[in-house]
Amino acid sequence: VSKVMYNRVALIGLGLIAGSMSLAMRRAGVAGEITGYARSQATRDTAREINLVDRVCDTAVEAVKDADLVVLAVPVGAMGPVMAEIEATLKPGAIVTDVGSVKKSVLDAVLPHIPEGVQFIGTHPMAGTEHSGPRAGFAELFENRWCLIVPSETADEAEIEKLESFWSALGANTERMTPEHHDTVCAVVSHVPHLIAYTMVGVADDLRRVTDQEVIKFSAAGFRDFTRIAASDPTMWRDVFLTNKDAALEILGRFTEELFALQRAIRTGDGDHLHDYFTRTRAIRRGII
Ligand code: NAD
Known part of the structure; x- marks a missing residue:
C-alpha cells in the first residue's frame, strides 16, 4: 500500500528544518517527489551534493510548479516576499504551509498572496538545534516533538487533518492553536x-x-x-x-x-x-x- 500523502512537495529554503523534513519524508515514504529551492547558490550546490531533496531548482517558481504541498521554510521575514514570487505559479488545490517560529505576522504576510483555490495552513515544529544550513538536518529531528498547527480561518477541515497526519508520519505530536x-x-x-x-x-x-x-x-x-x-x-x-x-x-x-x-x-x-x-x-x- 502506498503511504504517499502528497505527490509533489516543494521545500522553499533548504536549512535545518527543510532538510530534516526531506529526510523524514523519505523515511516515512509520504512524499512522491521532493523539490527544493534556496536563495543562495552555495546552499543549492550543497543540497545537490548531499542529495538532500530529489530535485534542487534554481528558482522558487520552478520548485513549486505542480506542487501539491508547498512548505515555506525560510526566515519569518522572508515568507511574504517568497509568496509574492510564487503565487502566480501555485496550482489549484495546492496546500501552502510554513514552519516559521512566529505565526500571526506570517499569516498576515502570507494570506494576501494565497490565490483562489489554494489553502494556507501554518505549522510550527517545536524542534531545532543550534545548527543551521543544508547540512544540519536529520530525519529524527521531529520525533516525539510538538508540531503546533495554526490553520487559516478558511482552511478545510479535511486538509487540516491531512497535514496533521503528515506531521504525525514525521514523528511529531500535533496540537491546534490560534496565531495569538x-x-x-x-x-x-x-x-x-x-x-x-x-x-x-x-x-x-x-x-x-x-x-x-x-x-x-x-x-x-x-x-x-x-x-x-x-x-x-x-x-x-x-x-x-x-x-x-x-x-x-x-x-x-x-x-x-x-x-x-x-x-x-x-x-x-x-x-x-x-x-x-x-x-x-x-x-x-x-x-x-
Ligand atoms: P536555516 O538558517 O537552517 O535555513 C534557512 C534557509 O532559508 C536557508 O536554506 C537559506 O538559504 C534560505 N533562505 C533565506 N532567505 C531566503 C529567501 N529570501 N528566499 C529563499 N530562501 C531563503 O533555518 P531553519 O532553522 O531551517 O529555519 C527555517 C524556518 O523554520 C524559520 O522560519 C524558523 O523560524 C523556523 N524554525 C526554526 C527552528 C530552529 O530551531 N532552527 C525551529 C522551528 C522553526
Missing part, C-alpha cells in the same frame, strides 16, 4: 529564553578583560547548557523578534520583574525568598522531561 496564543506560548518557552542566552554570552564577552578569557576556559556546565542556543542562526532570530514584538516585550517585562525581585532578595540577604523561589522552580523544571 501560539505567539505568546512561544515567546515564553522559546523566544525570550533565546534572548536571555544571547545576553549571557554578551555579558561574558563584555567581562573578557576582567576575567582574562577565563569564561571560555572554565566555562562550566551551567554556562554551557544555558548558552548552547546562543549559537543559533542570527537572521532567523532577528526576524523572530521583529515579528513577535508584542508577545516578546510582554514576556520580557515579566522576566525583568522576576529578576529585579531576585536582585533585591540578594541585596537584602532574603534567603527565604531565594530558597522558596528555587524550590518552586526546581519542582516545575523536574516536571519537564
Whole structure:
C-alpha cells in the first residue's frame, strides 16, 4: 500500500528544518517527489551534493510548479516576499504551509498572496538545534516533538487533518492553536529564553578583560547548557523578534520583574525568598522531561 500523502512537495529554503523534513519524508515514504529551492547558490550546490531533496531548482517558481504541498521554510521575514514570487505559479488545490517560529505576522504576510483555490495552513515544529544550513538536518529531528498547527480561518477541515497526519508520519505530536496564543506560548518557552542566552554570552564577552578569557576556559556546565542556543542562526532570530514584538516585550517585562525581585532578595540577604523561589522552580523544571 502506498503511504504517499502528497505527490509533489516543494521545500522553499533548504536549512535545518527543510532538510530534516526531506529526510523524514523519505523515511516515512509520504512524499512522491521532493523539490527544493534556496536563495543562495552555495546552499543549492550543497543540497545537490548531499542529495538532500530529489530535485534542487534554481528558482522558487520552478520548485513549486505542480506542487501539491508547498512548505515555506525560510526566515519569518522572508515568507511574504517568497509568496509574492510564487503565487502566480501555485496550482489549484495546492496546500501552502510554513514552519516559521512566529505565526500571526506570517499569516498576515502570507494570506494576501494565497490565490483562489489554494489553502494556507501554518505549522510550527517545536524542534531545532543550534545548527543551521543544508547540512544540519536529520530525519529524527521531529520525533516525539510538538508540531503546533495554526490553520487559516478558511482552511478545510479535511486538509487540516491531512497535514496533521503528515506531521504525525514525521514523528511529531500535533496540537491546534490560534496565531495569538501560539505567539505568546512561544515567546515564553522559546523566544525570550533565546534572548536571555544571547545576553549571557554578551555579558561574558563584555567581562573578557576582567576575567582574562577565563569564561571560555572554565566555562562550566551551567554556562554551557544555558548558552548552547546562543549559537543559533542570527537572521532567523532577528526576524523572530521583529515579528513577535508584542508577545516578546510582554514576556520580557515579566522576566525583568522576576529578576529585579531576585536582585533585591540578594541585596537584602532574603534567603527565604531565594530558597522558596528555587524550590518552586526546581519542582516545575523536574516536571519537564
Ligand atoms: P536555516 O538558517 O537552517 O535555513 C534557512 C534557509 O532559508 C536557508 O536554506 C537559506 O538559504 C534560505 N533562505 C533565506 N532567505 C531566503 C529567501 N529570501 N528566499 C529563499 N530562501 C531563503 O533555518 P531553519 O532553522 O531551517 O529555519 C527555517 C524556518 O523554520 C524559520 O522560519 C524558523 O523560524 C523556523 N524554525 C526554526 C527552528 C530552529 O530551531 N532552527 C525551529 C522551528 C522553526
